[in-house]
Amino acid sequence: MYEGIVQELIDELGRLPGIGPKSAQRIAFHIVQTRGFDVTRLGEVLLEVRDKVRFCSLCGNVADQDRCGICRDARRNRATICVVEEPKDVAAIERTREYRGLYHVLGGALSPIDGIGPDDLRIRELVQRLADGEVQEVIIATDPNMTGEATATYLSRLLKTMDVPVSRLASGLPVGGDLEYADEVTLGRAFEGRRLVEH
Secondary structure, three states: OOOHHHHHHHHHHHOOOOOOHHHHHHHHHHHHHOOOOOHHHHHHHHHHHHHHOEEOOOOOOEEOOOOOHHHHOOOOEEEEEEEEOOHHHHHHHHHHOOOOEEEEEOOOOOEHHHOEOHHHOOHHHHHHHHOOOOOOEEEEOOOOOHHHHHHHHHHHHHHHOOOOOEEEOOOOOOOOOOHHHOOHHHHHHHHHOOOOOOO
């Protein structure tokens, strides 16, 4: 659509997840038209991320050392592990400031359609972490969708044999939402997870 290098930039930006053709075009023209935009620094950061960022050897979270900051933090509760699909899920939970335990990042969710089975995720590493008996609870915080539910079911059955209490994050109606816009699964979950009101 555009000539030469501008179209190449749009094409490359469009390959990023969550960026469609219009967003790619908007970002590309921002880079081209904004005089103060530091393209050199952006390039340096991208190369630095590629070279330096790795995954924590214990939990699988993003890290710039062998262990991530959460696993190195001696103040964290080591008796609880929260199992999530991706590092971005760790960041989302950390923003709540409600959870003070450790994490285990699976690296995705079970999806037979996409050819992702138990051996493609960090499930073996999770089982190894539970072997010493220090962990007193595993919280499964996979996404509340079909693949996340399949993963949660698989993990809960697997971990039941290890005599470790397993819990699942509650799900239901979002705060500020309207009942009429909630889907059947969300409403069903809200009913399942209902609590008695304190008087």
